[in-house]
Amino acid sequence: MNIYDISKLAGVSTATVSRVINGFDNVKPATREKVLSIIASQGYTPNAFARGLGLNSMKTIGIMCADSSDMYLAKAVYYIEGALRENGYHCILTCTGYERKSQRESMEMLMSQHVDCIILAGSIFIDKDDSNNKYIYKAADSVPIMLLNANLDHKNIYCISCDDSAAMEKATEFLLDNKRNNILYLYNSNSYSATKKLSGYRKAFEKRGLKCNEDYIRYFNGTSKDLEKVCGFVTELADKGLKFNGVVASEDFLAVGALKYAVRKGIKVPKDLEIIGYNNSVLTVCTEPELSSVDNQLETLCTNLVRICIGALSGESMPQKTVFNGELIHRSTSASSRKTK
Amino acid sequence: MNIYDISKLAGVSTATVSRVINGFDNVKPATREKVLSIIASQGYTPNAFARGLGLNSMKTIGIMCADSSDMYLAKAVYYIEGALRENGYHCILTCTGYERKSQRESMEMLMSQHVDCIILAGSIFIDKDDSNNKYIYKAADSVPIMLLNANLDHKNIYCISCDDSAAMEKATEFLLDNKRNNILYLYNSNSYSATKKLSGYRKAFEKRGLKCNEDYIRYFNGTSKDLEKVCGFVTELADKGLKFNGVVASEDFLAVGALKYAVRKGIKVPKDLEIIGYNNSVLTVCTEPELSSVDNQLETLCTNLVRICIGALSGESMPQKTVFNGELIHRSTSASSRKTK
DNA sequence: TTGTACGCGTTATCAA
DNA sequence: TTGATAACGCGTACAA
Numbered sequence: 070m071n072i073y074d075i076s077k078l079a080g081v082s083t084a085t086v087s088r089v090i091n092g093f094d095n096v097k098p099a100t101r102e103k104v105l106s107i108i109a110s111q112g113y114t115p116n117a118f119a120r121g122l123g124l125n126s127m128k129t130i131g132i133m134c135a136d137s138s139d140m141y142l143a144k145a146v147y148y149i150e151g152a153l154r155e156n157g158y159h160c161i162l163t164c165t166g167y168e169r170k171s172q173r174e175s176m177e178m179l180m181s182q183h184v185d186c187i188i189l190a191g192s193i194f195i196d197k198d199d200s201n202n203k204y205i206y207k208a209a210d211s212v213p214i215m216l217l218n219a220n221l222d223h224k225n226i227y228c229i230s231c232d233d234s235a236a237m238e239k240a241t242e243f244l245l246d247n248k249r250n251n252i253l254y255l256y257n258s259n260s261y262s263a264t265k266k267l268s269g270y271r272k273a274f275e276k277r278g279l280k281c282n283e284d285y286i287r288y289f290n291g292t293s294k295d296l297e298k299v300c301g302f303v304t305e306l307a308d309k310g311l312k313f314n315g316v317v318a319s320e321d322f323l324a325v326g327a328l329k330y331a332v333r334k335g336i337k338v339p340k341d342l343e344i345i346g347y348n349n350s351v352l353t354v355c356t357e358p359e360l361s362s363v364d365n366q367l368e369t370l371c372t373n374l375v376r377i378c379i380g381a382l383s384g385e386s387m388p389q390k391t392v393f394n395g396e397l398i399h400r401s402t403s404a405s406s407r408k409t410k
Numbered sequence: 411m412n413i414y415d416i417s418k419l420a421g422v423s424t425a426t427v428s429r430v431i432n433g434f435d436n437v438k439p440a441t442r443e444k445v446l447s448i449i450a451s452q453g454y455t456p457n458a459f460a461r462g463l464g465l466n467s468m469k470t471i472g473i474m475c476a477d478s479s480d481m482y483l484a485k486a487v488y489y490i491e492g493a494l495r496e497n498g499y500h501c502i503l504t505c506t507g508y509e510r511k512s513q514r515e516s517m518e519m520l521m522s523q524h525v526d527c528i529i530l531a532g533s534i535f536i537d538k539d540d541s542n543n544k545y546i547y548k549a550a551d552s553v554p555i556m557l558l559n560a561n562l563d564h565k566n567i568y569c570i571s572c573d574d575s576a577a578m579e580k581a582t583e584f585l586l587d588n589k590r591n592n593i594l595y596l597y598n599s600n601s602y603s604a605t606k607k608l609s610g611y612r613k614a615f616e617k618r619g620l621k622c623n624e625d626y627i628r629y630f631n632g633t634s635k636d637l638e639k640v641c642g643f644v645t646e647l648a649d650k651g652l653k654f655n656g657v658v659a660s661e662d663f664l665a666v667g668a669l670k671y672a673v674r675k676g677i678k679v680p681k682d683l684e685i686i687g688y689n690n691s692v693l694t695v696c697t698e699p700e701l702s703s704v705d706n707q708l709e710t711l712c713t714n715l716v717r718i719c720i721g722a723l724s725g726e727s728m729p730q731k732t733v734f735n736g737e738l739i740h741r742s743t744s745a746s747s748r749k750t751k
Numbered sequence: 752t753t754g755t756a757c758g759c760g761t762t763a764t765c766a767a
Numbered sequence: 768t769t770g771a772t773a774a775c776g777c778g779t780a781c782a783a
Contacts, residue, residue: 071760083768087762114522118468119760120461120627122775124432131503138488140481140692150505159523161470162503164491181455182468182500242776296695325696332698351481354637354667355696357673413777423754428778438752463759503782 070113079107090115116180119182121242129159130378131179132171134190137164140350141367145190145217148371150360156379167193173204179271186212186378192261194221212380216375218262218365220390227381229374229391231365233262237269238276240317240345240363243397244394245273247404249315249343255288255327256319264346266319266339282383284311289323299326300333307334314342315372321346321353321362328402365395411454422450424608431456462524470500471719472520474513476532479506481691482708486531486558489712497720499526507536514545527719533602554722556715559603559706561591561731568722570715570732572706574603576609577736579617581658581686581704586614586737588745591654594647595627596640596668597660607660607688625652629660630664638666641674646673655683662687662694662703669743670696685743698751699742706736 072090073308076083081100089104096104105356107113114292121127122133134142150160161184165172172194177186190194195216196202202221204394208214210227216228242313244252254270256263267286274281289308291298304328307313324346338344338358346353373391381385412432417424420539422441429437430445431680437445440657450455461717462468475483491501502525506513513535528549530536536557547731549555550566551575557569585593595611597604608627609724615622627649644667648654653714660664665687672679679699690705721728 072762073760081763084763084770084772085768090768092760095768100768112647116463116760117523118459118462118466119775120762121775122457122463122760123762125459125775127459129523132503135493136480137483138485140479140484143481143484144479146503147477147505148477148501154504154519157502159519160503162473162487162491163495163500164488178495178500182458182470199749282577293692296692320694322696329698351634351663351693352696354662354694357698358671413778414776424777425754425779426752432778435754441752457776460759461778463761463776464778466759675762 070111071116074105075107075111075113079104082355086287103190115298124239126185127183128157129161129184131161131163131183131184131187132190133163133165133175133179133180133187133194135165135172135193137162141348142190142350145371148368149188149190149217149375152372152375153378156375159380164375169196169201176204176208179209180211184212185382187214187223188215188217188220188374188378189219190217192216192263193258195219195261206250213378214391215378217370217374220261222389225381226375226387227374227387228261229370229377229393231367231370231393233265233365234269234272235318236363236365236397237266237270237319237347238273239271239395240347240395242276243403244315244317244343244345245277245279247343249314250279251282252285252317253303253311253327254290254317254319255287255303256292257323258319263280263319270317288318289326293320293322293371296322296329297325299323302330303330304334305325309393316342316344318344318346321348321350323371324360324362324402325352325356328358328360329399338402339404343404345397353398353400361400361403362398363395364386364398366393369393385407411452412457416445416448416452416454420445421453422693443644451522464521466528467746468500468523468524469498470502470523470529470628471637472502472504472525472530473531473596474504474506474508474516476508476513476534478503481693483531485708486712488532489709490529490558490716493713493716494719496718499712499720506535510537510542517545517549520539521549521552521701522676524552526558526723529715529719530560531558533557533596533604534599536560536602537731554719556719558711558715561602562636563730566722568715568718568728568730568732570711570718570734571603572708572734572736573579574606574611574712574736575610576658577706577738578607578658578688580610580616580738581688582611582614584744585656585658585684585686586620588684590662591620592623592654593626593656593658593667594644594652594654595660596630596644596664597628597659598632599660604660611658617744626654630667634663637663637667637670640664642666643668645675656692657683657685657731657740659685659687662689662691662701665701666693669699678747679743684745688740690739694741702741703739703742704736705739707734710734712740 163175165175316327346362351361353360442749506516655667685702690703694701
């Protein structure tokens with residue numbers, strides 16, 4: 070069944086059928102009805118490939134993320150896909166992993182599929198050495214590029230992010246305000262957004278005229294699967310004599326690992342140790358006591374990302390930088406007496 | 411840049427360019443080199459839409475899942491997407507939600523995009539009333555349908571699943587073998603796979619000639635976000651006088667909720683209460699003590715699903731039912747003395 | 752080994 | 768208000 074068959078059955082030309090399908094109003098009502106009834110009775114659907122060829126678009130958007138099974142990215146993908154679908158777009162998802170080469174390949178794959186736009190979920194795609202970002206700039210010559218939680222100044226690139234630095238500063242300040250001056254900072258990435266978080270931690274100290282001891286800033290080499298290792302990592306630090314009465318982590322699982330250490334050692338939380346994670350994931354409510362965490366408003370970010378994306382695709386002028394604020398969510402690992410902040 | 415431009419620059423016909431692009435060997439090496447160098451210098455890529463129109467395929471596969479942010483489904487999507495990409499296929503992801511209507515719409519959307527195959531991740535898509543499954547059968551007339559963790563007997567429908575019934579039976583048996591005769595069964599879905607799990611629980615009792623008390627089979631109406639509610643739910647059951655020394659759950663988060671109850675009440679786990687979850691998710695290692703759980707081999711399922719999918723697409727004869735076994739993973743909420751099973 | 756010419760199913764332009 | 772027809776760019780019989 071194609072448009073020719075329909076046009077013959079309806080006794081009109083393919084042009085008229087096309088007009089009816091696409092809702093043009095310069096068709097005589099009687100003709101329209103006739104065509105519509107034939108279409109319905111035959112269960113005809115326009116061929117998307119032919120349409121794509123003519124219009125140079127299949128209303129498809131590419132989503133790149135390092136790992137869609139990562140809890141945070143999974144949520145991002147979910148929110149983005151849903152919002153795009155509501156706007157009549159389909160999503161090609163590609164998990165790029167953490168290596169630049171495969172990320173570039175994914176990008177090329179999406180470009181060769183002629184997607185209308187590419188969304189980069191996570192700051193892992195942006196290189197500190199800007200010459201390595203050419204693959205993104207090149208794509209931006211053809212289609213709008215949306216950056217979730219990352220930043221890049223370039224034409225046709227739109228950045229939507231949470232002010233992770235300010236949010237992390239807030240979390241750190243909260244602990245400093247309670248005389249927690251020895252705050253362990255755990256992180257596991259050096260991406261743009263991870264760097265911002267760390268800078269927020271430092272800023273909190275600076276603002277108070279305190280010196281930020283580098284011994285307390287610790288990189289953990291592993292993923293959420295290595296929760297046991299995180300616990301071992303923190304335990305080792307403590308055994309080696311590092312004294313800390315606060316922990317701030319760039320990801321919830323790191324905070325959970327620290328909490329594991331505390332629970333096993335019988336350290337009272339939050340009395341003797343306060344812990345704050347990041348992302349406000351489901352992990353925060355699995356532990357006992359439940360984990361305080363920074364909510365970086367992912368749903369809001371994604372909703373707005375799609376809004377800006379759709380706007381840009383319709384040729385409207387859209388802001389290239391959009392920044393939201395994070396929020397500190399208090400549960401049981403931060404001193405509840407001060408929750409009324 | 412299109413194939414005509416390349417052919418002119420290379421001084422050959424479009425047919426020859428096409429042959430070079432598609433790796434046919436009936437091209438003179440010198441000609442091939444010439445064409446390849448032009449293609450490279452011009453950065454030419456064949457237009458995917460035109461190719462799709464001619465071949466009636468863009469090597470794209472649709473993945474339907476209720477909610478890609480669900481930890482289990484997120485992993486499924488991740489494994490499937492990766493394996494498909496390795497085989498040169500792209501994935502259109504669509505999150506359908508839990509209502510039949512939107513699921514049908516997603517299916518239609520994918521069919522209208524002319525995907526080569528549709529993968530249904532999760533048993534939520536199959537209705538107990540078979541007349542409601544027509545939307546799947548109809549799609550199967552056009553493309554192969556892959557079912558992950560579900561079952562449907564029909565031409566062109568391939569089912570890959572874990573024997574959830576046997577796995578749950580094994581978990582229940584393990585507790586019964588330790589004289590845990592009062593085992594609370596928590597579940598939150600009535601899907602195909604959820605039904606199988608429950609049947610496994612029942613079977614374990616039957617096999618031992620024990621009566622399965624229906625009071626112990628409890629439906630929890632909520633999702634993993636409602637962890638606190640699960641805890642309240644279990645607490646209420648206990649307060650109402652239900653005595654149990656074992657808990658088996660159809661999802662890890664339900665088990666985590668039960669564990670929360672135990673920790674708060676100071677009940678010794680596993681001495682006075684053994685708990686076993688399902689899915690072996692990251693939640694199992696967040697809690698303290700860590701949660702025993704059933705691993706239903708998701709990665710194996712997905713790898714094989716894609717293998718069968720690719721086979722079916724190449725016209726090979728593939729098995730319509732493939733069943734793997736689950737595995738009981740012991741951590742600290744099941745009696746460790748018997749771990750040597 | 753290479754080239755010609757057509758089909759794939761739309762949309763859009765222009766003329767009627 | 769409608770119709771004829773030219774793009775869109777590729778793959779591929781068939782011919783040479």
